Amino acid sequence: MSRIETPRPIRGTQDIFGPDAEAFAHVVECFERVRKLYRFRRIEMPVFEKTEVFSRSLGETTDVVSKEMYSFDDRGGESLTLRPEFTAGIARAFITDGWQQYAPLKVATHGPLFRYERPQKGRYRQFHQIDAEVIGAAEPQADVELLVMADQLLKELGIADGVTLNLNTLGDGASREAWRSALIAYFRQHHGDLSEESQERLEKNPLRILDSKDPRDRPFVADAPQIDDFLSEEARDFFAQVTAGLDAAGVAWSRNPALVRGLDYYRHTAFEFITDRLGAQGTVLGGGRYDGLMESLGGAPTPAVGWAAGIERLAMLVQGDGQGGGELPADVIVVVENDAVMLDGVGAAAQLRRAGLSVDMIASGSPRKRFDKAVKLGAKAILALNPGDAGTQHRLRAEPDFAAVVDSALAGYRWQ
RNA sequence: GCGACUGUAGCUCAGUUGGUUAGAGCGCCGGUUUGUGGUACCGGAGGUCGCGGGUUCGAACCCCGUCAGUCGCCCCA
Incomplete structure (x- = not known):
């Protein structure tokens, strides 16, 4: 192979x-x-x-x-x-x-x-x-x-x-050219004392000597001709x-x-x-x-x-700065705790999303661990679904204010 | 183009002077416990130790080469 x-x-x-x-x-x-x-x-x-x-x-x-x-x-x-x-x-x-x-x-x-x-x-x-x-x-x-x-x-x-x-x-254009010529003339005088890189720059790109990072160049940069004198x-x-x-x-x-x-x-x-x-x-x-x-x-x-x-x-x-750009937690996480109520998970999630809430659904892996997974994700609300005698049971865990928002978003949903 | 540092599990990393079958945490999968619950425990999968060569009875570890990454130099429109 x-x-x-x-x-x-x-x-x-x-x-x-x-x-x-x-x-x-x-x-x-x-x-x-x-x-x-x-x-x-x-x-x-x-x-x-x-x-x-x-x-x-x-x-x-x-x-x-x-x-x-x-x-x-x-x-x-x-x-x-x-x-x-x-x-x-x-x-x-x-x-x-x-x-x-x-x-x-x-x-x-x-x-x-x-x-x-x-x-x-x-x-x-x-x-x-x-x-x-x-x-x-x-x-x-x-x-x-x-x-x-x-x-x-x-x-x-x-x-x-x-x-x-x-x-x-x-x-x-004229100011710039005059300044450039003055810089070249100035740095030529100190040619031997400049860093190797700046000696190179003198030929190719003299203005760049001005923002050299080499400490050897600094004293000469400080005293170099200023553009102001040529404006x-x-x-x-x-x-x-x-x-x-x-x-x-x-x-x-x-x-x-x-x-x-x-x-x-x-x-x-x-x-x-x-x-x-x-x-x-x-x-x-x-x-x-x-x-x-x-x-x-x-x-x-x-x-x-x-x-x-x-x-x-x-x-x-x-x-x-720890601000702007973090991944936001979901509004609601729908937990299908038993595969028998899978379709209600799909249906409820769709309705919540149409109501403008951000929703993730957890419906895979060990059923017993699904709720804990949801808790770890830190959503504003968790909607847990289980089979019951009279159809799908749904339990909502959320702060009271937000629970009301979720409830109204779910209003009219027909549980199977 | 040049230099320094770093490459071990999906991720973060241990790994003794070179010595048996390479480890942990997290994550993942399964199970037990709990049962309005962020718990605890048990088990499992997952590794060409970046790659190639060399030294050695024996190399993740030492040497050479190579590739990749990170940071810096050069350059910066």
């Missing part, structure tokens, strides 16, 4: 079950509710796109495109990629589907994303995000609205404690309006001049809500303004801003 080897799950995928699954659903439900309060319109997007959608938008420069996307050729020989983010696909749809007519357009979505990375805490190859974007709005009020929405979401999820909104500006008048004013809007809306924020984005299309506002409770993967929600993206996809210049947040990470925090 040859043994059948059970296929293992793919690295970095997860089968979400039990309290984890409830917390996950809770996060999505909360997001759906809040996004409606801010009048963001729901969209559904394809899970895969032509590879160019992502490679063009990401610029083909970094490891990101070459090593960290799930790409494959379809039967026609065309390279396709499982979406590693929402933004590029939404930008593509904005262009190809004529959504310009709705600008400024506020949209929201959620679903799975795929990145070919080594899994670690709160980081998977298939993961899930909620996402919100405002496309075609150049005003700082769009940034503010997104941030206020994010803040409200985290508060309604009950996880805002220990979470800080880190805020920065990258300036407009144009317009960029400075834009950022001031964003912070003023946050203050007006009562959203706490913290300036973090080391918060950067590696990709060139980011302009002005960049932000991350960061928690101190998730180890190395502390960013819980992040985003920024990407005014340069639409052009890289061949569209007309279109200002846009958005954010995304990992559902798994939010769900972990929700559970850590």
